[in-house]
Amino acid sequence: MDGQKHKDPLHGVTLEIILTRLVEKYGWEDMSRRIRINCFAKDPSIKSSLTFLRRTPWARKKVEGLYRQGLQLKGCNT
Numbered sequence: 001m002d003g004q005k006h007k008d009p010l011h012g013v014t015l016e017i018i019l020t021r022l023v024e025k026y027g028w029e030d031m032s033r034r035i036r037i038n039c040f041a042k043d044p045s046i047k048s049s050l051t052f053l054r055r056t057p058w059a060r061k062k063v064e065g066l067y068r069q070g071l072q073l074k075g076c077n078t
Helices: 015-034 046-055 057-074
Strands: none
Touching: 015 046, 015 057, 046 057
């Protein structure tokens, strides 16, 4: 696979990077409106959100989906 591009835009991007970039782009308040989970609305932090998202597959998929949407809007793969 050397030299080949991965089809998955999330390949090599950690959940922490995804969450950090989304928070930088939208902020916690907007994140809590876009994805209705308490860890974004009540005393939010990267650490507590990562803990929740790693244990909750449906929430992680929503966060990854929002990140992918942002990538499609930018027209890039990272």
